[in-house]
Amino acid sequence: MGPAWLWLLGAGIAASAHGDKSPAVAPALSSQLSEPAPAYLKVTPTITSFALRLYKRLAADTAGNLLFSPVSMASTLAMLSLGARPDAPAQVLEGLGFNLTETPEADVHQGFQSLIRTLQLPSPKLELKLGNSLFLDQQLKPRQHFLDSARELYGAFAFSANFTDSTSTGRQINDYVRTQTYGRVQDCLQDFHHDTLAVLLNHIFFKAKWKHPFDRYQTRKKESFFVDERTSVRVPMMHQKEMHRFLYDPELACTVLQIEYSGNALLLLVLPDPGKMEQVEAALRPETLSRWSRLFLPSLLDLHLPRFSISGTYNLEEILPKIGLTNVFGLEADLSGITGQLNTTFSRVSHKAVVDMNEKGTEAGAASGVLSQPPALSAAGTPASHFNRPFLLLLWETTTQSLLLLGKIVNPAAG
Template structure:
């Protein structure tokens, strides 16, 4: 991979299941994400039944991560939410409802069957061939060779989520771990490695979601214009010296007086958009607190592109999170209790999720963005009106949201605090 490619990468959910006793401002706004104008005579695509909820789930999860993570943040809402939704197919009793409602779905308005069909539509649409946008999305199940998984779960997971099942020997955890990590590494073209950090000989199932994204900027940066070393302040530490990309180009942008931030849209040559949010100095917490679906809708009002003097750091960030505590705080606590019923997967009642991890990496530079994500569930017993060329200088921490335009889906959400953290 050429070093001039930016790339973004996520390796996601890793959940451990253990056996336990089953108890008796301005008016000029950014056009992002653009709203498709469907034919009034045609039904709305099924994915529109899930993408707004995925965005809301992402914002709730982001705020929990921001409260406990002082540095960079990056995760894939699509990867996380689709893996948890897939898991609900193997749940019985109240557990499917608890999972889907924990993700934010209103089952009175959108029945579970419609939710699963929505994820099916989303994943299939994202995976469609496009010469200007490379996406590789899929799910796989690695089941212990001694298991007799439920046929209904396997059939539903394959039909709705494209999940392919493989037999695995978890009595040799080191060897099997290398095999699964190698599979994810291959599916994400080497960008996600070692997403499955550990599991034991009592593991019975690993559910993996992989996600790869690659696109070029519509207006690439000129590498000769990149300043080799520029100042990027980090709270409580000496300023960092980072490479700063520069260009004078037409972009959609706005200044939101209500939230105190600059909002910039950078287009790709394919149907994807990067939304960058630069808080005013000292206003990061204010902006984070204001991030709601209605805030994104306000930023989405259309505006004409204007000439902008843009300064953006070339950066590489990564992160690994254990999410079981955070997911519990946003409504998924029952998933980790001994009362959860996942018997639809393996026909056994004493299985609960005890560990969820998510790992993401992003590297962005002058030519475009390459991104990947992998999520795995491990199962084991137990306004800006100007007449001059304005400048947007991203020389302090900022937020990023990467959207796929056709489905209006939020692929990645994060915060860049240290552009060279790796």
């Protein structure tokens, strides 16, 4: 057979907040409780740390808007580790940040299984849909152990495909992603190749309404948003006077705001003072999120927030090794456990995320992919509720404490 190409694609979306739940750290469990901690708590803190490390690397290389789905990307890479050769899964999981002495490999996969199943529980308050699918070449003999493990742990179901007809099969897979994400993620396989052997899809879709919706008649159609000291754009600015949990951090010179959705989800917005974005980004650590979660107070805010729809698209093969995933792209991470083909390795990781925020609520989507081939080929102290300059957003599902979307809005008019 000619060059062996393996695509892994993931689609991910976002979540929101509920009550006084803090997304920063897993809730402390009383020693008197007889029930063990949910298995997803073995993975969600590591996903958060991975996300913040990746964010800093992306921010160093990206001048404009930034957006990705940590849950989508982490679950995609963790599922791939199931197909690595016996001594390689640890390299992928440790690269994500797992300490396999404290949390053995089997516990990591059980944690992701618990996370995926919990996020899929039906809720009348928000729409959150996720799943995994494998499109495998009809001539391929995939390892049954991988198929069984992927189905049991990650809910992945296998489909046969004719990859020699790259045009129609690419259209089929793109249509599948578009359907699963209700049109939010489109044209994920733009570089689809006729030598592809398999496509592994991870999709997540989220849609929720604000607990306190904005009145669209209060939206001002054109207000200035200051991209930087020299550039401003005119954007629709939503407006409301409402109670929100809020703090001003004088140490980092930023305002932090929680906005609740109807359901177990939460939006965290971080607005650095002018000129302080890099200082805030450098301080993005789990400890910082934990400190903020202890300081929030309910406040009546005169809130101005831009209405926007943005996306982020990245090729991560050069970035992931810089944050610890060093051996994912060489022979050390041989994926013959999936395909039965020797020396099938990663050569590219791509990710696309989309988020739409309006008066009613938030809708978001993301897609991440791994391609592999043989080695031969405001004023301090006062509520700054006017989000008219670059700010960060973190979207959380609060039951699992999972970070589903992380981004920076630099220019809400850029799309």
